[in-house]
Amino acid sequence: MSKDNTVFIGKHSSFRERNRRSGGYLLRRRIKQIGISVFRGLLMFGLCFMIIQPMVNRLAMSFMEERDLYDSTIILLPRHVTLQNYVDVANLTSFPTSMLNTLWISLLMSLCQVISTTLVAYGFARFEFPLKKFWFACVVALIVIPPQTIQTALYMTFSRFDIFGIFQATTGAPLSIRSSIWPYVMMSLTCMGLKNGLYIYMLRQYFKGVPESLEEAAYVDGCSTMHTFVKIMLPDALPVIASCFLFGFVWQWTDLFYSRNFLSGYTLYAVQMSTMTTRMGRYYSTSLTDAITVTTGRSLQLISIAVLFCCIPLIILYCFTQRTFVESLAMTGSKE
Amino acid sequence: MSKKKKQKKYREHWYSGITEAFQMLVPGNKIYRTMAGRRARTGYRFILPFIIGFLVFMLRPMILSLQMSLSKINILSGTMSTDATMGPVNIFGIKFNFPYGNYSYAFGTDPDFNRLLVDEISRMAINVIATLILSFVIAVILNQKFKGRIICRVIFFLPVILSSGVLPGIENSNYVLNLMNSVNQSIQESSGVNISAALQDLLSVSGVGSGVFDVIFQMIDAIYDIVMASGIQIIVFLSGLQSISPSLYEAADVEGCSAWESFWKITFPMVSPLLLVNCIYTIIDFFMKNDNQVIEHINEVMYGVQMDLGVASAESWIYFGVALLFIGISSIIITGAVKSYE
Numbered sequence: 173m174s175k176d177n178t179v180f181i182g183k184h185s186s187f188r189e190r191n192r193r194s195g196g197y198l199l200r201r202r203i204k205q206i207g208i209s210v211f212r213g214l215l216m217f218g219l220c221f222m223i224i225q226p227m228v229n230r231l232a233m234s235f236m237e238e239r240d241l242y243d244s245t246i247i248l249l250p251r252h253v254t255l256q257n258y259v260d261v262a263n264l265t266s267f268p269t270s271m272l273n274t275l276w277i278s279l280l281m282s283l284c285q286v287i288s289t290t291l292v293a294y295g296f297a298r299f300e301f302p303l304k305k306f307w308f309a310c311v312v313a314l315i316v317i318p319p320q321t322i323q324t325a326l327y328m329t330f331s332r333f334d335i336f337g338i339f340q341a342t343t344g345a346p347l348s349i350r351s352s353i354w355p356y357v358m359m360s361l362t363c364m365g366l367k368n369g370l371y372i373y374m375l376r377q378y379f380k381g382v383p384e385s386l387e388e389a390a391y392v393d394g395c396s397t398m399h400t401f402v403k404i405m406l407p408d409a410l411p412v413i414a415s416c417f418l419f420g421f422v423w424q425w426t427d428l429f430y431s432r433n434f435l436s437g438y439t440l441y442a443v444q445m446s447t448m449t450t451r452m453g454r455y456y457s458t459s460l461t462d463a464i465t466v467t468t469g470r471s472l473q474l475i476s477i478a479v480l481f482c483c484i485p486l487i488i489l490y491c492f493t494q495r496t497f498v499e500s501l502a503m504t505g506s507k508e
Numbered sequence: 509m510s511k512k513k514k515q516k517k518y519r520e521h522w523y524s525g526i527t528e529a530f531q532m533l534v535p536g537n538k539i540y541r542t543m544a545g546r547r548a549r550t551g552y553r554f555i556l557p558f559i560i561g562f563l564v565f566m567l568r569p570m571i572l573s574l575q576m577s578l579s580k581i582n583i584l585s586g587t588m589s590t591d592a593t594m595g596p597v598n599i600f601g602i603k604f605n606f607p608y609g610n611y612s613y614a615f616g617t618d619p620d621f622n623r624l625l626v627d628e629i630s631r632m633a634i635n636v637i638a639t640l641i642l643s644f645v646i647a648v649i650l651n652q653k654f655k656g657r658i659i660c661r662v663i664f665f666l667p668v669i670l671s672s673g674v675l676p677g678i679e680n681s682n683y684v685l686n687l688m689n690s691v692n693q694s695i696q697e698s699s700g701v702n703i704s705a706a707l708q709d710l711l712s713v714s715g716v717g718s719g720v721f722d723v724i725f726q727m728i729d730a731i732y733d734i735v736m737a738s739g740i741q742i743i744v745f746l747s748g749l750q751s752i753s754p755s756l757y758e759a760a761d762v763e764g765c766s767a768w769e770s771f772w773k774i775t776f777p778m779v780s781p782l783l784l785v786n787c788i789y790t791i792i793d794f795f796m797k798n799d800n801q802v803i804e805h806i807n808e809v810m811y812g813v814q815m816d817l818g819v820a821s822a823e824s825w826i827y828f829g830v831a832l833l834f835i836g837i838s839s840i841i842i843t844g845a846v847k848s849y850e
């Protein structure tokens with residue numbers, strides 16, 4: 173019980189004595205407080221457990237042999253411990269290659285996205301220009317429009333890519349750059365990547381909250397706009413930018429939509445994981461030509477382990493950077 | 509004063525923004541050399557990447573996909589065409605040449621689309637309400653002081669990572685696994701292990717309004733999905749709660765407000781503007797999720813046996829329209845409610 177709320181009647185009198193003098197009020201309040209905290213503890217524990225439990229389950233499952241899956245006496249601790257599952261999943265998802273590809277592509281893309289969205293957000297936050305409302309409405313539209321709507325059109329755009337007919341004129345045919353990395357780099361550099369409208373919104377919200385006097389002082393001293401932005405605004409905004417970068421990284425890491433459509437030339441982990449079941453039969457068959465049917469339990473187990481593979485780097489990253497994730501979002505979200 | 513004048517000028521004509529932009533961006537004009545003109549040009553330089561991206565990678569594909577949804581597409585030759593089967597429309601006896609064939613196919617002939625759309629919408633309506641309530645309650649609890657509060661916060665934000673992208677859908681995207689799950693479910697239901705189903709039976713037997721309970725039990729069954737989808741919403745509510753100054757509560761306490769009263773008189777009104785943000789975020793999040801059945805269906809139409817790009821884009825336009833409609837309705841409702849509350 174906190175001290176400031178307690179009514180002290182006599183320095184050394186016991187709880188019972190004080191309770192008697194207050195006419196039972198103290199005891200009632202104590203019981204109420206304990207009840208509330210027990211209820212709260214239970215609720216919090218239950219919900220936290222629900223979030224964590226699938227991960228723990230996957231971890232336990234990853235050490236089990238297949239026969240352990242069907243043994244109803246086994247819940248968490250495996251009876252027949254094996255590491256073969258890890259080897260199988262690594263082979264099925266072409267593990268080191270796909271993970272490394274995912275890593276550098278995610279880093280590159282989130283870097284591109286953060287650079288462009290920061291610039292755009294600063295432009296929206298600080299400058300007055302005609303049609304500003306219209307362009308900002310476009311940002312909101314970017315948040316709202318599901319990318320699935322333009323999926324086919326983008327697919328066609330990039331399979332016959334051309335800038336004002338230049339390639340058509342020089343090489344005779346439009347370029348097909350659909351399976352290269354360039355379409356997505358271009359999209360990232362022009363704020364059209366995954367959830368980029370959201371980053372623009374967040375960063376704009378942050379920049380609007382910074383007092384203008386700092387920049388005005390810089391202008392008076394003869395600093396150019398870009399210089400002011402880099403030297404004065406950027407250092408303070410780094411936490412928010414970092415959080416956008418982390419969001420971009422994590423969402424790109426697990427993204428399937430853009431990976432499948434624009435990065436099909438690279439073996440990426442998310443894509444490998446989603447198509448894993450189709451390769452299982454061939455992988456486990458002993459003959460070269462036939463594929464065997466893999467049991468449901470087994471394929472479920474392998475997918476779970478693949479998900480675990482995917483999540484572990486992210487969870488480690490999150491453990492080190494959770495402050496950046498949570499606090500900067502709190503910084504930008506409150507000023508609606 | 510001059511700012512106000514400018515504002516008025518904007519309101520006079522809808523095109524005044526465009527003319528002004530022209531004046532500021534084209535050299536040789538009077539406004540071009542003013543300070544405001546320079547600032548405007550710098551502003552445009554900053555948002556230039558977005559403008560290019562929006563025009564090239566958003567607007568153009570959107571127009572293209574609208575075109576595709578109104579025509580028949582031949583995959584092999586890569587051509588788009590309209591034909592008589594797509595149908596001219598008769599409105600008040602006047603014939604319009606509007607090839608709506610793909611849309612009528614999506615609504616009329618496609619065996620799954622209607623059903624999936626209605627399913628998803630009803631699931632979404634329930635999920636959005638439940639997500640808002642749950643994330644608000646959790647944010648209120650996390651805002652109190654208790655042991656392990658920081659750890660709880662860390663864990664509740666974990667779903668933002670664990671349920672992003674491919675991850676939520678992956679374990680039930682497999683057809684065989686789906687079959688297995690449904691078998692499991694029916695076994696559970698028949699053997700009475702499913703507690704919520706048993707409770708539901710009990711309550712419906714005792715004759716309490718079963719429609720309401722259906723909805724509530726649907727929420728309870730989906731609690732895992734709801735918790736996994738409410739990471740960001742919790743943080744947004746939490747930041748709103750933390751921005752309320754404690755002196756308000758102190759004053760209320762001195763005046764003899766109970767905790768319950770000060771919750772409804774202080775906490776709720778202060779946070780309610782964030783309801784709209786969260787609601788819109790939740791709807792968008794739900795509409796774009798990977799395990800969404802409508803999106804799966806559209807993908808199937810596009811890449812599957814059918815390979816009909818026209819129908820696929822018509823269906824995704826319908827889907828987008830529905831999403832927009834929902835966002836519009838909910839924002840009207842919520843702004844109205846918040847205003848009347850204030």
